Amino acid sequence: MEEVIRKVAAMGLPGVILVVVMATTGLTGAAAITSALAILGGPAGMLGGIAVLGITGTLTDILAKFGIELVLMRIYEKRSEIEPIEKLTQEIDKLPFISSGLKRKLTRIIDKKIVFVLVGRTGVGKSSTVNSLLGREVAKVGNYEPTTMSIESYEYEEKGTKLLIIDTPGLCDDLEEVGNDQEYLNLMRAKIPQMDSMWFVSRLDETRVTNDEKRGIKLVSETFGAKGWEYAVIVFTFANSVPASRYQEALDKRTELIKREIAKYAGEDIANTIPSVAVDNNNQTTPDGKQWLGEFFTKVFVRVSESGSLPLAAAMKDSLSTSTGEARISLNEQQKAEVKKKINKGLIGGLAYGGAVVGQILGPGGIVVGGLLGTVVGLWLELDRKNA
Ligand SMILES: Nc1nc2c(ncn2[C@@H]2O[C@H](COP(=O)(O)OP(=O)(O)OP(=O)(O)O)[C@@H](O)[C@H]2O)c(=O)[nH]1
Ligand SMILES: [Mg+2]
Incomplete structure (x- = not known):
């Protein structure tokens, strides 16, 4: 899974366009590549090879499982490790077929x-x-x-x-x-x-x-x-x-x-x-x-803009952390549920996935490894542990 994300991220913009085409048209294989090439306006080296053809099948599965939002967030997070933020921000701004809400989210994931x-x-x-x-x-x-x-x-x-x-x-x-x-x-x-x-x-x-x-x-x-x-x-x-x-x-x-x-x-x-x-x-x-701090955190978190929710969760993870048993901000069950719901929405575009699916996002078979998204999923799982 991580391997496919890494490959697509390495392709740069052509890889992103391929993902967008596949997600929005349902095309796969050679047809998706042809269509992506048309949008890019000419032969873009990296999309031509057999290697790309080989990953469209896996990409289709990943898109079906995790949705376009999370896949694009993951690709851009990966790219932001090596490419200039400024360049990526401008690229995101011009992406076709993508809602302005998702563009804002992608931008926040890379500028953190x-x-x-x-x-x-x-x-x-x-x-x-x-x-x-x-x-x-x-x-x-x-x-x-x-x-x-x-x-x-x-x-x-x-x-x-x-x-x-x-x-x-x-x-x-x-x-x-x-x-x-x-x-x-x-x-x-x-x-x-x-x-x-x-x-x-x-x-x-x-x-x-x-x-x-x-x-x-x-x-x-x-x-x-x-x-x-x-x-x-x-x-x-x-x-x-x-x-x-x-x-x-x-x-x-x-x-x-x-x-x-x-x-x-x-x-x-x-x-x-x-x-x-x-x-x-x-x-x-x-x-x-x-104790007012838990309620205050929850209200601020629930009200924060969709695009800001994941960076906020990542920034706050450690000060909330319950793993040591000594939480600085302790949340009751209802507050935890509200925070988790908001993170869900930020991660997977509001789809009503349960904890099992959020768990699958992470780790070897998942789509998220480390980084800001990894931290956020880590927080989610922590909140999900009973009597945490
Ligand atoms: N008792 C009490 N004192 C507070 C509370 N919040 C702030 N203070 C005190 O009020 C004073 C002003 O607090 P600040 O946090 O600097 O207020 P501010 O709104 O940022 O002020 P400006 O930056 O000047 O606009 C400080 O002496 C604080 O210690 C509170 O909830 N209760
Ligand atoms: Mg002040």
Whole structure:
């Protein structure tokens, strides 16, 4: 299996086109090769040989078993080990017959990147929340002086996966310097080319949606469109600053108010699907006595864009790892099921494969060996172990 993937990957673009033709037309053997050659616009050396003819049979089986998404992800992951990312990105962009969703996924597999956008007023705990999730100080906490309008991003690498965290200071602050919304909008459009996860962060102990938060919601809506809110999670910090007796009410009420504001731009349907979660970066638990990190991780993971889900899973695998019996982020059975479902979707395009099939993806007879995809499948299997 690995051998066939390796051969096809070594062919470069002609190999990819062959796979695409076979998957989309059902053609095999010489007919598939002829058809791929026509698309490539002329004899492309590597497709001509007997050797290629020999593997189309196996390729047909692999495609039937694992689907085009996983096969292409695997081929590009393999190619990214030896070919320049830039070149591959441009190639993916021009691939025929492939949905833009799959193109985004393929691009993320090779550039191994995930982009978080943080929205919220100064001092609400945006940086602290990132640090809580990742389990280390990646973002500077505290001393920020909100004086200039800027967009700050910092990149952090975890096991080869890049996490790009984009902070939007000033967006939700009534600063004189910020003044011009159009300018901030242009800045955001220029500096944030893509987004996988957006956190709208606000303190739970505040009572209303402030004018600057409203303005932030408007600007975010204009930058990313309604679609941007599909990747959003509303994060309430300082959960323990609200008395336990008023905690649930505060959470419900504030969620409602913020969603109503978002609905003005994104519509009720999208606004109503946005989950909210209460956290406290100075405490492991919220006033209801529950450990919040598992729920927070799950909500962020489930909401992350389809293309970002696999890089995020790969980046987080070690900090979730339950193999030592000491999980930093522990998930209950329901949370595990939600995370597994999302990984399934990312790996095999939403087909309802069970654990047995995901297991088959890996290893000698499978299609995935090592790399980012291997890490993700490893996480899946770990979550699948009972009493893990
Ligand atoms: N009690 C409590 N304190 C928090 C919480 N989150 C953050 N803090 C504290 O609030 C202060 C500001 O936190 P940051 O994470 O720097 O806030 P920020 O939103 O990133 O701020 P800017 O980068 O200035 O926009 C720090 O002193 C944190 O320790 C929380 O959930 N509970
Ligand atoms: Mg910060």
